[in-house]
């Protein structure tokens with residue numbers, strides 16, 4: 001059986017999970033291929049028997065570029081079996097279910113899904129779950145791949161933890177996510193580029209998940225459509241991109257997504273270690289994410 005997986009991943013967490021799922025499927029003789037969302041034109045689900053869709057959670061929802069892609073492109077997933085996977089910090093809301101719903105609406109029969117923790121690099125929460133997905137998370141993802149293969153070949157029932165529960169996560173953050181997505185776009189200023197620092201390398205253009213950054217007349221131009229993911233800000237090798245974060249943004253987000261709130265209303269277990277919050281260091285640019293175009297990573301370093 002052939003499996004074609006499409007994965008959106010900015011800092012590599014979701015790709016790692018996709019790889020572990022593939023490993024599980026391959027132990028059962030499946031052929032698998034994972035395509036990065038940035039190369040989505042090359043993704044070929046038509047020849048696959050099974051498809052997989054994976055993305056991170058942004059503002060308690062599956063990332064909107066992936067949802068838009070599923071909605072807008074003329075996919076014909078009719079008759080295909082599918083699985084979904086997401087990675088998140090402590091407040092995924094109903095993202096797994098929402099992603100499954102979008103894949104179903106594109107015509108596929110979604111058999112199950114998995115959500116896994118991933119290191120958080122959103123500026124107000126930077127550093128949380130720093131070492132995730134860890135070996136245990138990836139073992140679970142591999143088990144998921146094995147279970148999907150067994151389900152398809154031997155008609156074995158998918159273990160309950162891999163079935164998608166429409167009621168899971170439907171609390172505060174499921175309401176907050178859509179409001180925050182809307183508000184952030186209204187109140188967060190768009191990124192700007194300092195032309196004196198920019199050398200037109202095109203990293204921001206390549207990385208922008210909504211294709212809203214262009215180079216025109218030797219200038220970087222930010223167009224409509226930004227989903228406020230801060231990727232351009234993180235990856236610019238020259239630090240030419242800036243976003244005017246206001247103390248208010250920091251305060252509101254850090255209150256709504258404090259450890260206590262995420263333990264109470266998110267999905268963080270009582271004994272789960274959350275890890276550090278390096279918010280001030282990242283905003284003051286003491287910290288820089290490592291960047292490799294081909295191998296996205298959540299690793300970072302302190303500048304000298």
Ligand SMILES: Cc1cc2nc3c(=O)[nH]c(=O)nc-3n(C[C@H](O)[C@H](O)[C@H](O)COP(=O)(O)O)c2cc1C
Pocket residue numbers: 008009010011012013014015055056057058059060061087088089090091092117118119120121122228229230298
């Ligand atoms: C802009 C942005 C918004 C995010 N919003 C949330 C959120 O609302 N809830 C959550 O649990 N995690 C959130 N995260 C954390 C990501 O879902 C998590 O870090 C994910 O593993 C990143 O996956 P990737 O490495 O494949 O890009 C957010 C991350 C970013 C960059």
